[in-house]
Amino acid sequence: MKVAITSxxxxxxSRLDSRFGRCSFFVIYNTDxxxxxxxxxxxxxxxxxxxxxxxxxxxxxxxxxxxxxxxxAKVKSVFDSLQIQLVxxxxxxxxxxxIMEMLDHxxx
Amino acid sequence: MSRPKRIRKMTNPPNFRGFRPMGLSRxxxxxxxxxxxxxxxxxxxxxLNSQKEAAQxxxxxxxxxxxxxxxxxxxxxxxxxxxxxxxFEGGKVYFDSDWYYCHTCGCWFDRPDKEKELKCCIxxxxxxxxxxxxxxEPKVKEDVCICPVCGKEKIHSDGVPCHQEICPDxxxxxxxxxxxxxxxxxx
Ligand SMILES: [Zn+2]
Ligand SMILES: [Zn+2]
Numbered sequence: 001m002k003v004a005i006t007s008x009x010x011x012x013x014s015r016l017d018s019r020f021g022r023c024s025f026f027v028i029y030n031t032d033x034x035x036x037x038x039x040x041x042x043x044x045x046x047x048x049x050x051x052x053x054x055x056x057x058x059x060x061x062x063x064x065x066x067x068x069x070x071x072x073a074k075v076k077s078v079f080d081s082l083q084i085q086l087v088x089x090x091x092x093x094x095x096x097x098x099i100m101e102m103l104d105h106x107x108x
Numbered sequence: 109m110s111r112p113k114r115i116r117k118m119t120n121p122p123n124f125r126g127f128r129p130m131g132l133s134r135x136x137x138x139x140x141x142x143x144x145x146x147x148x149x150x151x152x153x154x155x156l157n158s159q160k161e162a163a164q165x166x167x168x169x170x171x172x173x174x175x176x177x178x179x180x181x182x183x184x185x186x187x188x189x190x191x192x193x194x195x196f197e198g199g200k201v202y203f204d205s206d207w208y209y210c211h212t213c214g215c216w217f218d219r220p221d222k223e224k225e226l227k228c229c230i231x232x233x234x235x236x237x238x239x240x241x242x243x244x245e246p247k248v249k250e251d252v253c254i255c256p257v258c259g260k261e262k263i264h265s266d267g268v269p270c271h272q273e274i275c276p277d278x279x280x281x282x283x284x285x286x287x288x289x290x291x292x293x294x295x
Contacts, residue, residue, distance in 0.1 A: 065230065067231070069123070070123070071119070071120060072119070072155050073119040073151065073155060073157075073165050074155075076119045076120065076204065077119075077204070079220070080204070080205055080220060083220040083221060084220060085217065085218060085219070085220050085230060086120075086217060086218050086220075087215050087216070087217040087230060087231050088120065088123045088215060088216040088217070089123075089213075089214070089215045089231070090123040090124045090214060090215075090216075091214065099231070102213060102231050102232045102233075103231060105232050105233045
C-alpha cells in the first residue's frame with residue numbers, strides 16, 4: 001500500500017508537517033516494497049486551493065492512506081469521495097522514520 | 109418543553125482534548141467548549157470560511173451558526189483572560205465519517221469504507237482503539253424501503269415515492285419500512 005506522509009523536510013529524520021495542503025514535502029512510502037520517495041509540494045505557497053490541489057497530487061500517485069496533523073473540511077470531503085483513508089497525528093515532533101516504523105508494525 | 113436540538117455536522121474531531129494556561133500556581137475551573145463551538149471557530153477563524161459557508165458545512169441555519177460562534181468566542185475570551193483551561197466535550201454532533209482514536213499511539217483515523225469494520229489502529233496496529241462519537245447517536249436514522257414479499261431492503265431515495273421502487277429480487281413494488289402498511293404484511 002502506498003502511504004503519503006506530510007513532511008517538513010526531505011529526509012526521513014524530518015518531522016511531520018502538521019498541515020496537509022501547505023506541507024513542504026510529501027513522503028510517499030510503499031509499505032510493501034519499502035521504497036521511499038520525497039516529493040516537494042508544488043502547492044505549498046498557493047494563496048488558494050492548496051488543499052484540493054494537494055489531494056489531486058497524492059491521489060494521482062495511487063496513495064490509499066494519508067498521514068498528517070490536520071485536514072480541512074474541503075480536503076476531507078474530496079478524500080472521502082476518493083475513498084482515501086486519513087490519519088491525524090497530534091504530535092508535531094514525530095519524525096518520518098518513526099511514522100514509517102509505526103506503519104510497519106501492523107503486519108507483525 | 110424545549111425543542112430537540114438539531115444534530116450538527118463536523119468534519120473531524122479535534123485531535124487533542126483541550127488547553128491549559130501556563131504559569132498558574134493552581135488550576136482554575138475549566139471552560140467546557142462543546143464540539144460544535146470548536147467547529148464554529150475552526151471553520152470561521154482557521155479555515156476562513158464565511159459565516160454562510162460555515163453554517164452550510166455544519167448543516168445549521170445562519171442565525172444558529174452565529175449563536176454557536178458567539179458562544180464559542182465568549183468561552184475563548186473567558187479562558188484567555190481568566191487563565192482557565194479549556195476542555196472539549198459534548199454537544200449534539202456527528203462526524204461526516206466514522207473516526208477512531210488509538211489509545212496506544214494517540215492518533216485519529218477515519219474509515220472511508222463503511223462496509224469494512226476496523227479492529228486495529230491503521231498506524232501502529234494496536235487493537236486499543238475506540239470509535240469516536242459525539243454525545244448523540246452518530247447518524248440520523250435513514251429511511252428504508254422494504255419489499256413486502258421477500259423482505260429485501262434498500263435505502264429510501266429522497267423524492268422518490270417508495271412504491272415507485274421495484275424490488276430487484278422479485279419485481280414487486282416496495283413500501284416504506286416501519287409504515288403501518290408494512291406491519292400488515294409482517295406476521
Ligand atoms: Zn495506534
Ligand atoms: Zn422509499
